Amino acid sequence: MNLLKKKLTILIGHYGSGKTTLAVNLAYQARGSVALADIDVNNPYFRSRDWINKFEEYGIELIIPDPEIAYAEMPFLPAQIYGSLQKEKKLILDVGGNACGTTVLSSLAQTIQTLDYELVFVVNTFRPGSETIEEIIEMFYSLQAISRLKITGIINNSNLQGFTELEDILASEKIVSSAAEKLAVLFLGNCIVENLAADVSRKIHSPIYPIVRLEQLKW
Known part of the structure; x- marks a missing residue:
């Protein structure tokens, strides 16, 4: 999965678009040379920090708030994020899925604007608010507008979890790629669960990035 071309890769999108799943897959495949910062303040029951022991075992630096304030109402960014930007490792930012999460990202905007970064809009057309x-x-x-950063690419991560079928992927690819074309922004391709990747690759010509759902990752 060659989505980590830049020093900093930021995943942004609607709640439930699959940003965390993509972030963990990216970090797992680049283990040893990447850090993952979880700044999703909106979903305390499904966030990368729950995987901290596995991350440490595989040499993935996980940047998270102090546990005592991890679920505080006031969004905050750990100082380690700023420090990580000065290191050799690449950094992935997993951003929260609504305006509050994006506002947290905006607090880093001034620093990010000086860097070579990729801001990826992750889309799941099966989630309300991103169906068309x-x-x-x-x-x-x-x-x-809220993040105060330019989105550099859009990726199709449309899925119905374990119920996703080939036709669902093909239909969503048309929607997301058409939106990218109208926006004049790069369409990065499609995140596809491994068991469907081969079938999808025979039907479409845009890039395919096989991913594994978190509960099925073989650490």
Whole structure:
């Protein structure tokens, strides 16, 4: 999965779009040379920090708030994020899935704007608010405005978890790629669960990134 071309890769998108799953897959595949910062303040029951022991075992630096304030109402960014930007390792930012999470990202905007970064808009067309081209475009501009950062690419991560079928992927690819075309932003391709990747690759020509759902990762 060659999505970590830049020093900093930021994953942004609607709640439930699969940002954390993608972030963990990216970190796992680049283990030993990457850090993952979990700044998702909106979903305390499903966040990368729950995997801290496994991350340490595989040499993935996990940047998280102090446990005593990890679930505080006031969004905050650990100082380690700023420190990590000065290191040789690449950094992945997993951003929260609504305006509050994106606002947290905006607090880093001034620093990020000076860096060579990739801001990836992760889309799942099976989530409310991102089901159509028009909704994706509206969300794109909203996230970009709140974060104060330019979105550099869009990736299709549409899925119905274990119920995803080939036709679902093909239909969503058309929607997300069309939205990217209208926005004049790079369409990065499709995140596909491994068991469907081969079938999808025979049907579409855009890049495919096989991923594994978190509960099925073989650490």
